[in-house]
Amino acid sequence: MRITVSRNARALLASLLVLSLVAACGGNESQPNVAQVRVGAPTGPNAAVYFMARGYDEDDVLVSASTDVAGSVEFHETTTNDDGTMTMQPLPSFSLPAGGELILEPGGRHLMLIGVDDLKVGDTIDVTLTWQNAGEMTVEAVVVDPADTMGDG
Numbered sequence: 466m467r468i469t470v471s472r473n474a475r476a477l478l479a480s481l482l483v484l485s486l487v488a489a490c491g492g493n494e495s496q497p498n499v500a501q502v503r504v505g506a507p508t509g510p511n512a513a514v515y516f517m518a519r520g521y522d523e524d525d526v527l528v529s530a531s532t533d534v535a536g537s538v539e540f541h542e543t544t545t546n547d548d549g550t551m552t553m554q555p556l557p558s559f560s561l562p563a564g565g566e567l568i569l570e571p572g573g574r575h576l577m578l579i580g581v582d583d584l585k586v587g588d589t590i591d592v593t594l595t596w597q598n599a600g601e602m603t604v605e606a607v608v609v610d611p612a613d614t615m616g617d618g
């Protein structure tokens with residue numbers, strides 16, 4: 466009996482050690498990893514936010530977003546028509562498959578800040594993202610020149 470208990474305790478310790486090592490490596494497997502968050506300095510009443518999100522071990526869906534510096538945030542997708550003109554269409558949400566990617570970039574999907582404050586290049590703003598499974602997370606977006614909104618600097 467005594468041996469069984471100590472063996473279980475050792476197994477428990479070993480699994481705790483593994484868990485803490487995983488945590489220490491920054492491998493957070495319970496929520497999306499959101500990077501390269503940037504917003505083009507507004508040239509009118511709206512501004513677009515772009516980012517790259519990496520999925521984790523579950524499918525998730527970005528269901529809403531908000532920020533203090535805009536009246537509302539909409540989910541848009543830019544599409545090119547047959548005649549070459551570009552239009553933006555609202556979408557209800559953006560999905561992020563398990564282990565996949567959600568890429569928001571110029572010419573594609575973006576968050577549209579409606580009625581945005583006057584933002585200056587170099588400023589940072591907080592954007593709160595609400596995921597269906599992972600819940601709320603607040604990310605910092607850097608204000609960049611609209612010409613520099615493509616990812617990877």
Ligand SMILES: [Cu+2]
Pocket residue numbers: 513541542553575576577
């Ligand atoms: Cu838009």
